[in-house]
Amino acid sequence: MSPSHPSGQTEKNRSTGLFGRLRDKLAATQRSFTRGLSDLLLGNRALDDTLFEELETLLLSADVGVETTRHLVSSITDQVSRKQLKDAPAVYGALRQGMLAILEPCDRRLTIAPERPFVIMVVGVNGVGKTTTIAKLANHLKNKGLTVTLAAADTFRAAAIEQLKTWAGRLDIPVIAQHTGADAAAVVHDAMNAAVARKADVLIVDTAGRQHTQEGLMDELRKIRRVINKTRPDAPHEVLLVLDAGTGQNALSQLKHFREAVGVTGLALTKLDGTAKGGILLAMARQTGLPIRFIGVGEGMDDLREFNAAEYVDALLPAP
């Protein structure tokens, strides 16, 4: 293969640079999906029904989902019957293009617009990695030279406020909090005023991931959104939904609920390092079209990456 790659990366970068590192992080998906694809498409296999059945099985096992898998495979088999693809490496190329076409529309970075404070409301069910993602995001923004304030509006779960305070302490970032059980909307009201008074660049609002009932949770989130909006009519500027990639297709049903209640504008997919379901991003992208802002690939502060479609596809696919 020539040293230059369709995505503009050199072969060296693919194995040792950004691609290499993301590949390492996606170890579980690599072990099953990527290795399986390598056996299937990088040898001298004939383009027969068995190959396409195995391709379908591999895509499904990586949680690409039934509809998206069908879309990808039927586009490839159509090209094969039109004699546009003659061998397995050509199918590899078509698969890469098909994946890129799905993911690229969702490759839209979170840009911090000039409005101050830029308000990011973070939502998601308990345990998905919401608090950790907020800490990583705050660190990411701080490293860009922005001043960040946090609002501890998950007043339902006892440890949530302490957890956020601990992160804020480590990052040397102010956090606006009250006690467990306090009115979340009141915390957000205080935080909005504090962020304005401090001239903070960004306010990140942590919210509850659980209430006594699902409807109770959605009501609270709607109320928080209204309080933010009352102080700044253009805010929140981003409603970021955090989803655990390991929950696979279930993440899609979570998205539906949050989207209906508070109008999600961006996604963060966490725990991609610990799951073989790295294909869920394709199902997400095709079914929702929402921007995938970040991916979480570990517990460290630097393990939140801005999503890049080409980088992700090349980390999923075996190196040709």
Ligand SMILES: Nc1nc2c(ncn2[C@@H]2O[C@H](COP(=O)(O)OP(=O)(O)OP(=O)(O)O)[C@@H](O)[C@H]2O)c(=O)[nH]1
């Ligand atoms: N391996 C891995 N672990 C992660 C990632 N993101 C978060 N975690 C871990 O997931 C666990 C839950 O994270 P939290 O941030 O506490 O989750 P939460 O959504 O705030 O959940 P609650 O605190 O229960 O509301 C923690 O042990 C995190 O370290 C990730 O990208 N990869």
